[in-house]
Amino acid sequence: xxxxxxxxxxxxxxxxxxxxxxxxxxxxxxxxxxxxxxxxxxxxxxxxxxxxxxxxxxxxxxxxxxxxxxxxxxxxxxxxxxxxxxxxxxxxxxxxxxxxxxxxxxxxxxxxxxxxxxxxxxxxxxxxxxxxxxxxxxxxxxxxxxxxxxxxxxx
Numbered sequence: 001x002x003x004x005x006x007x008x009x010x011x012x013x014x015x016x017x018x019x020x021x022x023x024x025x026x027x028x029x030x031x032x033x034x035x036x037x038x039x040x041x042x043x044x045x046x047x048x049x050x051x052x053x054x055x056x057x058x059x060x061x062x063x064x065x066x067x068x069x070x071x072x073x074x075x076x077x078x079x080x081x082x083x084x085x086x087x088x089x090x091x092x093x094x095x096x097x098x099x100x101x102x103x104x105x106x107x108x109x110x111x112x113x114x115x116x117x118x119x120x121x122x123x124x125x126x127x128x129x130x131x132x133x134x135x136x137x138x139x140x141x142x143x144x145x146x147x148x149x150x151x152x153x154x155x
Contacts, residue, residue, distance in 0.1 A: 036092075040089045040093045043085075051083075071140075074139060080134050088131075102116055
């Protein structure tokens with residue numbers, strides 16, 4: 001009885017192609033990215049469950065979520081920074097995860113650079129637009145007459 005030995009992936013055997021990517025620059029970026037994923041994941045769990053608890057469990061639940069509810073929350077700087085932290089951490093966490101997937105599966109350098117460029121630009125746009133929405137949101141827009149929160153002056 002002969003035993004067949006299966007070579008490890010990318011082991012440069014006759015059956016598997018040679019692994020051509022470089023070993024890296026020796027920087028500790030990947031270690032920090034790995035650590036960021038673990039820490040941001042824990043913080044995101046707290047932020048998301050806090051968000052869900054306040055929005056769905058307190059008060060009238062999902063039926064109370066409307067323009068006035070969001071306007072009331074975002075009139076308080078605490079909730080602005082809570083939602084900002086949730087946005088930033090979620091986008092950076094997700095971007096880092098997709099960056100890792102691109103590095104693992106895109107074999108050609110050009111493809112890898114293109115995909116990561118699209119990823120980083122899209123993430124930056126979403127972070128900038130989300131931040132602008134949170135901090136420039138006007139809960140009492142001029143000229144609005146319906147669905148205004150109770151704290152807005154009547155026009």
